[in-house]
Amino acid sequence: xxxxxxxxxxxxxxxxxxxxxxxxxxxxxxxxxxxxxxxxxxxxxxxxxxxxxxxxxxxxxxxxxxxxxxxxxxxxxxxxxxxxxxxxxxxxxxxxxxxxxxxxxxxxxxxxxxxxxxxxxxxxxxxxxxxxxxxxxxxxxxxxxxxxxxxxxxxxxxxxxxxxxxxxxxxxxxxxxxxxxxxxxxxxxxxxxxxxxxxxxxxxxxxxxxxxxxxxxxxxxxxxxxxxxxxxxxxxxxxxxxxxxxxxxxxxxxxxxxxxxxxxxxxxxxxxxxxxxxxxxxxxxxxxxxxxxxxxxxxxxxxxxxxxxxxxxxxxxxxxxxxxxxxxxxxxxxxxxxxxxxxxxxxxxxxxxxxxxxxxxxxxxxxxxxxxxxxxxxxxxxxxxxxxxxxxxxxxxxxxxxxxxxxxxxxxxxxxxxxxxxxxxxxxxxxxxxxxxxxx
Numbered sequence: 303x304x305x306x307x308x309x310x311x312x313x314x315x316x317x318x319x320x321x322x323x324x325x326x327x328x329x330x331x332x333x334x335x336x337x338x339x340x341x342x343x344x345x346x347x348x349x350x351x352x353x354x355x356x357x358x359x360x361x362x363x364x365x366x367x368x369x370x371x372x373x374x375x376x377x378x379x380x381x382x383x384x385x386x387x388x389x390x391x392x393x394x395x396x397x398x399x400x401x402x403x404x405x406x407x408x409x410x411x412x413x414x415x416x417x418x419x420x421x422x423x424x425x426x427x428x429x430x431x432x433x434x435x436x437x438x439x440x441x442x443x444x445x446x447x448x449x450x451x452x453x454x455x456x457x458x459x460x461x462x463x464x465x466x467x468x469x470x471x472x473x474x475x476x477x478x479x480x481x482x483x484x485x486x487x488x489x490x491x492x493x494x495x496x497x498x499x500x501x502x503x504x505x506x507x508x509x510x511x512x513x514x515x516x517x518x519x520x521x522x523x524x525x526x527x528x529x530x531x532x533x534x535x536x537x538x539x540x541x542x543x544x545x546x547x548x549x550x551x552x553x554x555x556x557x558x559x560x561x562x563x564x565x566x567x568x569x570x571x572x573x574x575x576x577x578x579x580x581x582x583x584x585x586x587x588x589x590x591x592x593x594x595x596x597x598x599x600x601x602x603x604x605x606x607x608x609x610x611x612x613x614x615x616x617x618x619x620x621x622x623x624x625x626x627x628x629x630x631x632x633x634x635x636x637x638x639x640x641x642x643x644x645x646x647x648x649x650x651x652x653x654x655x656x657x658x659x660x661x662x663x664x665x666x667x668x669x670x671x672x673x674x675x676x677x678x679x680x681x682x683x684x685x686x687x688x689x690x691x692x693x694x695x696x697x698x699x700x701x702x703x704x705x706x707x708x709x710x711x712x713x714x715x716x717x718x719x720x721x722x723x724x725x726x727x728x729x730x731x732x733x734x735x736x737x738x739x740x741x742x
């Protein structure tokens with residue numbers, strides 16, 4: 303956008319440089335051509351003054367207006383000192399001088415401050431009065447009053463025009479500033495809209511991904527949840543049919559299958575309930591001092607029947623008085639899911655090792671099993687919060703990765719760490735860290 307203030311400033315700069323060069327060259331011309339020794343010395347002094355002014359201007363010690371005013375007044379003084387003798391000799395010199403003064407008046411008014419033009423007009427009239435007193439020239443005496451009026455009228459005209467120019471520049475600058483501010487505000491709003499739109503698109507993609515994931519998850523659960531129900535129903539019906547000749551051994555097998563199906567169903571429903579609460583933010587997060595040893599021992603006691611069914615033994619490091627700063631209920635859910643997973647994927651007669659150690663500001667818990675293990679691709683799928691799939695344990699127990707997803711969410715909420723190391727056919731090491739409790 304065209305800026306009148308900047309254009310006017312450039313005109314000032316160009317005019318100042320042109321005026322300085324012109325005056326310098328004229329003074330150089332008179333220095334080498336004028337007959338009077340005194341005039342030549344004055345011209346030399348004026349040239350030095352112009353050089354000093356332009357040097358200061360070049361090094362930005364003075365601004366454009368100041369530089370031009372100084373050059374103009376230096377030229378005016380030069381004319382005032384050197385031309386009275388010429389005016390005494392011929393009348394045309396006065397006319398030439400008058401033209402010079404009008405040029406100076408115009409430039410001083412338009413380049414410098416508008417108040418300088420009034421001062422310059424008064425100075426010019428005093429100069430011509432000095433010429434009259436110096437020369438006693440009849441021509442000057444007869445025309446002085448008319449010339450003085452013309453000079454003053456002209457100076458006031460320049461004064462008024464410069465005032466209008468300054469007002470126009472101020473108005474233009476104000477408008478330019480308002481337009482610039484509006485443009486910046488519009489650009490800011492546009493950027494905010496772009497960012498908001500980006501967030502909306504990202505949220506939309508996230509919602510679509512979550513909906514797809516939930517649909518897939520519920521489809522898997524709806525299918526798999528029927529299996530233990532069908533087992534319970536089927537074996538219960540068999541036990542109720544009196545006509546069947548069932549041995550005591552077969553009876554015990556059916557009862558165990560019913561019990562196992564009940565455990566599987568209870569475990570699945572428990573995980574679904576906890577996962578649903580986490581998705582709906584229904585869990586109340588209440589971090590406090592939590593003793594890990596008592597938590598995981600209560601979980602192992604609760605699942606002792608599962609351990610016995612597979613004849614699994616567990617080993618645990620001594621962890622008395624090892625405390626973390628975390629939500630107790632969440633810590634219990636974390637242990638429950640990880641220990642059940644370790645049991646599910648352990649072989650008959652397997653071993654589960656629980657190691658607890660402190661590292662930096664965390665308590666690190668490792669749950670180690672020598673069960674089925676996983677390949678690298680399965681571990682990646684397990685750690686993906688949007689990937690759910692059915693997997694089977696060593697006794698065909700079904701899992702959906704739901705428990706691990708829940709564990710990761712709760713560990714993250716407690717500002718902890720989580721890691722899985724596994725080798726297919728060898729076993730897995732699942733470790734998590736929780737902030738250590740520190741006495742305040």
